[in-house]
Amino acid sequence: MRPISRSGGPGLTRRGFIKAGGAVVAGLAAGRAVAAGKADTLALRGGTPVRAEPFSTTWPIIDEREEKALVKALRSRNWCCLRGSAVYDFEKIFAEAMGVPHCVLTNGGTTALSASLHVIGVGPGDEVITSPHTFIATINVITNLHALPVYVDVDPDTGSIDADRIEAAVTEHTRAIMPVHLAGWPADIEKIMAISRKHNIPVVEDACQSVFAAVNGRKVGTFGISGCISFQEWKSLVCGEGGAILASDDEFVRRSAAFVNNGRDPKRLLRGYPFPGSNHRMTEFQAAVLTEQFKRFVNGAPRRHENGRYVEEALAKIPGLTPRKRYSDSTWVTYVQFDMDYDRARFKDVPAARFAEALRAENIPMQGGPRRYTGGCHKEKMLEEHLNSRAFRAAFSKDRLEKYRQSLRLPVMDGQAVSGKERLTMDSKIPFLGSRDEMDQIIEAVHKVVRNLDKLA
Numbered sequence: 001m002r003p004i005s006r007s008g009g010p011g012l013t014r015r016g017f018i019k020a021g022g023a024v025v026a027g028l029a030a031g032r033a034v035a036a037g038k039a040d041t042l043a044l045r046g047g048t049p050v051r052a053e054p055f056s057t058t059w060p061i062i063d064e065r066e067e068k069a070l071v072k073a074l075r076s077r078n079w080c081c082l083r084g085s086a087v088y089d090f091e092k093i094f095a096e097a098m099g100v101p102h103c104v105l106t107n108g109g110t111t112a113l114s115a116s117l118h119v120i121g122v123g124p125g126d127e128v129i130t131s132p133h134t135f136i137a138t139i140n141v142i143t144n145l146h147a148l149p150v151y152v153d154v155d156p157d158t159g160s161i162d163a164d165r166i167e168a169a170v171t172e173h174t175r176a177i178m179p180v181h182l183a184g185w186p187a188d189i190e191k192i193m194a195i196s197r198k199h200n201i202p203v204v205e206d207a208c209q210s211v212f213a214a215v216n217g218r219k220v221g222t223f224g225i226s227g228c229i230s231f232q233e234w235k236s237l238v239c240g241e242g243g244a245i246l247a248s249d250d251e252f253v254r255r256s257a258a259f260v261n262n263g264r265d266p267k268r269l270l271r272g273y274p275f276p277g278s279n280h281r282m283t284e285f286q287a288a289v290l291t292e293q294f295k296r297f298v299n300g301a302p303r304r305h306e307n308g309r310y311v312e313e314a315l316a317k318i319p320g321l322t323p324r325k326r327y328s329d330s331t332w333v334t335y336v337q338f339d340m341d342y343d344r345a346r347f348k349d350v351p352a353a354r355f356a357e358a359l360r361a362e363n364i365p366m367q368g369g370p371r372r373y374t375g376g377c378h379k380e381k382m383l384e385e386h387l388n389s390r391a392f393r394a395a396f397s398k399d400r401l402e403k404y405r406q407s408l409r410l411p412v413m414d415g416q417a418v419s420g421k422e423r424l425t426m427d428s429k430i431p432f433l434g435s436r437d438e439m440d441q442i443i444e445a446v447h448k449v450v451r452n453l454d455k456l457a
């Protein structure tokens with residue numbers, strides 16, 4: 001069999017190969033004749049890789065459209081949003097695209113989150129329920145307000161906060177619930193909203209990593225009182241640094257917009273600086289680039305979703321590979337990351353790390369390892385520094401802080417509850433923007449490694 005070409009391999013076209021689905025897998029299992037040519041020799045063993053070259057890692061993708069927009073903003077000499085129009089124009093564009101009445105742009109996802117918590121009134125002595133599996137910014141905004149991040153363990157099948165454990169964490173001090181939608185995958189937001197309604201606790205969604213991910217047609221970031229987005233450079237929609245607050249409630253939006261603009265009333269009903277605030281404004285340069293990047297993002301998002309689903313469905317037919325769980329059949333994933341559980345026993349006991357190594361040699365950027373969630377913000381050293389600070393000691397009794405310290409044991413997050421399981425993971429933000437043929441290459445590379453498990457010993 002020749003290396004996979006864009007037009008497909010001999011005998012069976014690439015598309016036909018994939019369409020055959022389960023039959024292909026069955027055929028492989030039965031030892032379907034595969035010519036013993038160089039093409040079926042693993043690249044790790046000197047064979048020809050399925051893909052001639054690695055996927056591009058150039059990010060962000062730009063061209064003269066971003067350059068023009070940037071130069072236009074520069075030449076306008078209106079670099080601050082108070083004089084320019086790019087920031088306010090994009091707020092309208094983004095709110096409409098996300099399906100909410102209002103958007104307030106900020107200089108980062110972190111400031112979007114902290115503005116939201118501030119407007120809700122989170123302060124010293126309060127608790128905010130959140131996930132340990134997130135970027136530290138989610139937690140910093142809570143502790144910086146001298147409130148406690150109350151960690152709820154994660155769902156082993158997704159790495160998102162386990163919604164079934166949230167109610168047990170609610171206390172008289174709970175001021176907000178802050179779920180995180182990770183890497184393009186929605187958390188169990190409908191269940192979380194039901195808890196929010198039952199206990200009358202507002203939800204601030206950290207949707208920083210998951211622009212356009214949706215559940216039952218509704219985009220994440222639009223369920224809670226506020227949804228926060230990041231446009232920082234490594235996200236899927238970017239402008240270097242930047243963020244957005246999405247919201248429906250008029251007064252919430254007024255206060256949020258004031259908070260990021262030194263307390264000015266955006267409605268101009270009150271003069272001067274009537275509200276608490278600071279300067280967290282986005283510049284016109286960022287908004288100019290973001291506006292162009294957004295057009296690119298809107299074009300690419302369906303492709304990333306369709307490609308992701310296509311690869312996922314094809315690989316799910318291989319016994320032993322189980323894609324990440326969705327909380328609803330109609331979940332729209334943006335596939336910033338793609339991952340599958342890997343049952344080593346079904347792969348002749350080849351470790352996931354070795355399987356992934358073989359795939360990387362085929363120029364598929366897969367990583368493999370134990371199925372545990374590394375890190376965990378509940379383990380970060382800064383937490384103890386906060387707990388020992390004058391502000392925390394003033395806001396919480398000794399007893400409360402001690403109980404809190406005892407609560408920082410999370411069996412799933414800490415890896416005890418999922419030991420022995422393994423996972424394959426790919427940063428799919430760029431690869432899933434590729435052509436259908438390239439998706440077929442990913443699928444074929446996995447099949448090729450499966451056919452050659454014996455060679456991986």
Ligand SMILES: Cc1ncc(COP(=O)(O)O)c(C=O)c1O
Pocket residue numbers: 107108109110111134135137138180206208209229230231232241242243
């Ligand atoms: C889950 C999560 N929350 C918050 C943030 C903070 O966003 P920013 O870097 O734009 O401040 C990030 C950014 O990496 C993130 O991944």
